[in-house]
Structures are given as structure tokens and as C-alpha cells.
Amino acid sequence: MSGYIELPNTLLSVQGIDTYIGQFHILEGVSVDVPAGAITVLLGRNGAGKTTTLKSILGLTPPRTGKVIFEGVEIQGKRAFNIANMGIGYVPENRAIFKALSVLENLKLAERKKGDLERHESLIYGLFPDLKRLEKLPGDHLSGGQQQMLAVARALVPDNKLLLIDEPSEGLAPILIQEMMEAIRKLKETTTILLVEQNFIMASKLAERFVIIDDGRSVHSGLMSDLVLNEELVQQYLGASIKTRVKEAK
């Protein structure tokens, strides 16, 4: 299943990319199709290459071969800032909140046009009301959960057509995971999302489509509703421990 079928309303299409980091061959043929207006989730074991796939799309670790097509334009090989400016927002795994900047400055920095923040203020503070209160606090005084919210909020400041969100639930308390899920579900109404998520329950509740990445290759893709029923597949690629969780998810 490593081939791809182009869907009619595909926003982003990753076609057989190979990515090296230093001399290590991290991705060996990853293909992902992201249909517009839906949530697609990348699943796979730790170290399978999910994060590198996101970074390759954005040009932070440029793929050596293969194509990345965004809105019908080939973007592989372009500089990361150019790709981001086409309308792609990135929420990295480690959150990468700027510690020397206040919460407000973190948001302001993400502006691409003057007034971006003002236009989206109600959306951002509607999703994460806490941030309004913390506006003046420097980034390094935020808790992990607050940092995660800021990281997502930052991607909402400019008009992004696609959001790449890496492990939004990592290290969050269960109640915050709920809040984050709500936020992502609301975001789906206006943007397209490509998600990396280890938390299978969260992934299965949010995403319409999935792509499984194993050892640097995309090995399976399809509808999330089918995957939840396919225990064998889940066990094979995502590990036995998840088996029980699949039942929960159902």
C-alpha cells in the first residue's frame, strides 16, 4: 500500500519522499495524502519517522527525493519560511515556546501580516481563555499545558490552510487532553490538520483518516473508522499494548 491514490480534494500530497538527517536515512519512501477539511493522523511506533515527515513537509529537514505538493504547487526544496508563508502552521513536538518572549510576544512573532493577531484574537482566546490572563508572562514561566496551548495558538495567528500538529497530548494531564481535543475539533471546522499522535484514543476520536508509518515507510492508510475495527493491523504496527485501548476506543 505504499503507492498513493490522489483524492479529488487533496490539499497536501506527499509522494514517496526520502529524507536523510546527517548520514542517517530516516524516511525511505513516505507517502501521505491530506484531504482538505479533515484531520489526518500519522501513526507509528517511536522513531518510525512521524516527526521527520512533518519536518520534511515544512522543509526543516528537506527531503532528498520525492515530491511534496501543496495546493497543486511542488514545495519540496523550498526554504522553510517560504513554505510556511504559503499557509502552513507548525506545532512542534517540544512546543518550542520562545522563553525570552512574553506570551503576547510569542503570538505577535507569528504574525505574517500586520493585524493577524487582532483578527484572530477572538478565536484564539475563545479556545484558550487562559492565555489572555497570562499575556504578559515570559514563556519560561508557563506550565507544560500552557506551553502546549500557546504552541497551538501560535499556529492560529496567521491565516493557515494547513496545520501540522506534533503530539499535542504529550505530557498533558488528562483534563488538559480533553481541552486540547476540543480545541482541535473546533479547528477542524476552519482548517485542515495533519496530526501526529501517540495517544490512540485521542487519535481515533479526532481523525477521519490515518497513515501508518513504520521504519521510515508509509505502510498503510485509510479511514480511521476501519482501523479501529482492524485489531490485527493495529497490533502489528502500533504494538500489543495498544490492543486493549482499541477496545476502549470502540
Add this chain to the structure above:
Amino acid sequence: MKQLKRNKIGLYIGIAAALIVLVALYAVTGQEAFIRTTLSGLTLGSLFFLVAAGLTLIFGLMDVLNFAHGAMFMLGAYIGWQFYTNPTFIFGMLPAVLSLSFGLLLIPLIKPYLIALNLSEKLQKNLPKLLYVLAALAALVAFWQFDILGLAKTAMVAATVTNVGNPLAEISAQEPMARFWIRPLMLVISGLLLAVAVSKPGDKSQFAPREKIGKNLILPIVLLVSLIVSILVREQAPQIVLLMNGNLRFALSIVAAVLFGILFGAIIEITMIRPLYIRPFFIVLMTLGLSFVIRELVQLLWDPLAYQMSRPPLFATVGKAATSVGEWLRTGSSTINISGVIFPTYRLFVILLGVVMFIFVTVLMTRTRMGMIIRAGVQDPQMVEALGINVKQVFTLVFALGVALAALGGIGAAPFLPINPLMGDTYQMQGFITVVIGGMGSYVGAFVGALILGMARAFGDYYALKLSLSPAIAEASTVIIMIIVLLIKPRGLFGKKE
């Protein structure tokens, strides 16, 4: 929140310790000597700050240790001194610099069209190489039989003792205009060829937006106009500059040194440092080598001599010391009486320069988008890029800013230090120590570190003289302070935890 409190407590302890040391020094030294030594320390600290501010910003943002920073400080002094004493050389070289940059600045304009060309792979590979050779040849033709050394010597002649009163006496004969036009023209062509080569024609993997042509056109047009003006006025300009008011001329030479720093810094970053970001160790060797090259070139142009730049009229009138700032500004007295201490007015100007630049850097870093990008980039340049910001461009700007600050320090120091090819070395060394004490990447740290070092050197010198110790004590004191600071705070006073 806990950390915030701890930081504040540390700050209070630091301020208290500094006050105790100052009071103790005051008590031991006595009022007159204390005021004089403090002012000397502030003067030195001001220069240290101008050097260290650039070093710390450049290191913080790009992890580049710039070992050519002292050479850039020295170049700033030379350029300013040239402009002030006899700008024939600067105006003679200006058309060359402008015409080459004009060609290179057309890159964003022509790149989209060059990329769209359909060229075979072999041609894509070899065409740039051919163009580089042709560009070098064009540049060679442009400078063929061009007497750069003769041009450089004009200011030296003006600087010799016999000509002090009449700097215009020895302006060298100019080349005939007809021949001169060829030189800038060849350099424009050379720049254009380089621009085409750098754009990699036919390489479709590149990205070049076509829509912003109007914006890209402004800079080349401005440059073209100033190029033509610079060619037309190149004979009259030096005389006009030399006949103007000395204070204005000094202000303009500061501007000249800063502009030179910005241009030079940008060129060095784009051509030499940018290709080496993936090999940080090479950057150290490269900048170290660059400092040797700059020093040798300066020696070639202006001989390995030390020059004394005359002070601008506002600081030059010898005689009774002024009793107030108003009187100084009126009479242009060279010294001023500060509660019984006779102190050179020019040094007060250097202190002012340091304070003004500290305020400038603070405003830049805390109040502007540029400052926000720099502070964010110090932590994570990749994430800044992922937000859609051209980080490479910011790197270039910051490097240019750092070099401009060093050049400003150079011209600031020129009127009271002997100008020679080695003048930057001490300041570079002290600049590095300042950065280590203050914390890598922190401009506030650079300011505080510079003040501490300036004071340490001034009081070290004073006590070495008084107690007839070796003057090396003063130099050693800065290193001792660095060791103490590193033992207490390994990341420097204002260094951030990684």
C-alpha cells in the same frame, strides 16, 4: 514564579556588591582620584560595550565566534579617520563598491526569469563556473592600472606634520574622466555576471516569488543614482568635506564608519560565513584568517605606522578647563572641570556614545519586531523559520549590526588612541572576556560586563602606578574577574539556562 524571584534576589545581591566595592574604592582612593579613575573606567567600558554588544548578539543568534571583530573595530577607526582627515580615498573607491553592489542587488529581480530558463543539466552545472571566471576578468579589467595605493596615500600625506594646517595641499592628480567611466561600467558588468551565476540559471528546485518586483526595484535604483552621483562628485567631494565645519565632518565620519560597518558586515556574512554554518569550527578559523588578511591589507594601504587623528573642534581648544557643560559646548574646551577633577571632554563624549548605543540596542531588542525575532532566534532559529520568517536574512542584519557597532567603537576611539593595524586586538580580547562575564547572547550582560571590566582596568592601572606594581596587574584583573564570575555563575552574570 519561583525562578523569577530567585533572579531578582541575585540582581539585588549583585547591585549591593557593586555598591560596596565602589564605596570601598572611594574610601581607599580618595575623592579626586576616584572620580578621575571612574570616568576613565567608564570610557573604557563604553568602548568594551561597543565591541562586546556585537560579539554577544552574533554569538547568541548564530553561534558564530567572530575573531575578526577586533579587525573590524580597527577598520572603523581607519575609515572614520580617512574621512575626517582626507576623504579622497573613500570617494575614490566609492564608485567601485557601489557599481559592484548594484549588479549584485539585481539578483531578486532577475532570479525568477533565470530559474524559468530551460537549460541542459551540463549547462546548468558549468555556466555559473564560466560566469565566475568572466566576472573575475571584468573586475580585473576594471582595476587594471588603477593606483589604489597612491589613492590611499593621499590621507597619509595630509596627516603628516608639515601639512597639518592644509590637508588640501596634496590631493593626488585624478584620472581622466573618459577612462574612469570604464571602471565602474566593468564592475557593474562583473556584478551582473556574479548575480547571474549565483542565481543558478535553470535550477528549478529554487523558489523565487515574482510578485514583489516593485519593492525589489527600489534599492537598485537608489544605488544606481548614488553611483552616478558618486562618479560625478568624486573630484569635488573631498574638498567640500574638508572645507566644512570640523564638528559636522566628525559627525559625518562617524556615519561613514557605521555605513561601512553595515556594508562590510553584510558582505562578509553572505559570502564567507553563510556557507559555513554547518561547520562551526571552520567559522572560527575563517574569521581568524580574515582578521590577518584585513590587518595585512591595512598595512599595505597605509603602512604599518600609527597615526594620530586630530580631535574635532568641539573637543580641541587647549587652555583653561571648562567649568560647566554649557561653557564646554560654547568654547570647545578640550578639558572640563568635574568637581575639582580635570577630565578630557572627548572621553565624556565616548561615555555618552556607549550609553546612547546601549539605549539604542535595548529599544531595538525590546520594542521592535526585529528585536523579538533576535531574542526568539537566540533560542531556536528553526522554529522562527517555521513561523515564516527569513532567518538567514535576520542573521545577515544582525551580523551587519554587530560589525557596525564595532566600527562605531573604532571611530569613537580614534581621536584618543593611536590608529594602527593592531589597535583592535586588545579590544577584541576584552570584548570576549566581557561576553563571557555578561553571559553569551545577552546585551544587558555585555553592558554590565563592559562596565565591570572598564572599572577593573582603570583601577588596576591606577593602583599599579601608585603602588609601583607591574602594569600587567590591570590586564590580569579582568581575567581574574572572569574566573571568579565563572566559578559562581558558569553561564555568566546574565546567561540563560539552556
